[in-house]
Amino acid sequence: MNSFTEENYLKAIYHLGGAGNTAVNTNRIAELTSTKAASVTDMLKKLADKELINYIKYQGVTLTAKGKRTAINIVRKHRLWEVFLVEKLGFKWDEVHSIAEELEHINSEQLIDRLAEFLGNPKSDPHGDPIPDKDGVFHKKELIKLAELLIGQEGKISGVSEHSPAFLQYLEKTGLTLGKKIKMKESLEYDGSVSLLIDKKEITVSSKVAKNILIQL
Amino acid sequence: MNSFTEENYLKAIYHLGGAGNTAVNTNRIAELTSTKAASVTDMLKKLADKELINYIKYQGVTLTAKGKRTAINIVRKHRLWEVFLVEKLGFKWDEVHSIAEELEHINSEQLIDRLAEFLGNPKSDPHGDPIPDKDGVFHKKELIKLAELLIGQEGKISGVSEHSPAFLQYLEKTGLTLGKKIKMKESLEYDGSVSLLIDKKEITVSSKVAKNILIQL
DNA sequence: AAATATTTTTAGGTAAGTCTAAATTTATAA
């Protein structure tokens, strides 16, 4: 069994791309876990001893198969709880992250299996992030950035790549919520801002916003 | 904010009667928290510093108003989660305790308010234990032990005072579950065993069982 | 009421996870 803290490090490494083959830095992990580099080094030794990460001094880390399995399971739990909070308890999508950060560490396989079942085995969370199945497999089609749509192309808002409450609240306010159909009208070369049709109205969003909205064609 | 561990001590003190005016022993707390007396003493000092308990060396402890509020809130969370696990996720009443022990420490007032709402503000958990409201008030009538029913008296099984899976599974198997109507037929003076009518059949249970089943008249 | 037993506390130590400051290694620039 891994401690609460170990789980948070594994999750951080996973989110920083540690499941791939480029190594993750100590400093980035420290940032994401709100600790100091020295503390991260200590933990990396421990996780390496437990064979959850591949760690070479000064060279950063990647997750082992075992570490990846563990990390993905935490992600699965986090996202399922987010669905529960939004769908069943009526939270807004910008309110659930911190509660799910706690719930994700509850330890009961049976609990998560039944929760998933209860929620109808959702494939994505309230932000459109994919939910892996029990075996850690993601079943979700590729999404592309709104900013990359061609003029005239249509699609459905299906995810966001930024999760700050400020951004989510902005989307809420402007009606750019998950599931909405949109059509690209024009893209301003000058500042990268983008105009699109949504609910039969035309609205314009900045380049930054357009890069953080994910579309399914 | 109190740590996970502090919360467990407060809960233990509460369950040992620390909300009343007779002091709770160090050793009993050690038993209930699966620690040693010396560890308990350390923690009692800390809880006293935080004004959660009234602690006099060698004289045991009681909860302060603040400590009592905190403890009751943990009990509330535990029992609400048990209702969720049984009613929504389909767990059996003997399976939920340990999961709820984890869930009870999740920290979000909003979460609990919404969970209570979602569950229909239940007044008791799957074992018939009363669930206090937000303000720590218990709204539930007194229950009496099955063993104390008079011949001919009728009532409804509304709680249990033992929570071991073995006992709960026995009740399940013999059909002595919450909500069932029963009528006292006879009480054997010899060994305290008790015969009663349930679902039109007569069954006999031991004195020990009869003391751990709670009836609402 | 003295002797013994039990309970509780103190003293001193351990492990997990954190920190700061200093040392080391790697990366970047002159």
Add this chain to the structure above:
DNA sequence: TTATAAATTTAGACTTACCTAAAAATATTT
């Protein structure tokens, strides 16, 4: 390619929660 900067690790220390063993206080017997 040496000098400087940045990233990482080590060393040593702190806090929380736990432990064992010994000391002190309270309870129970005789």
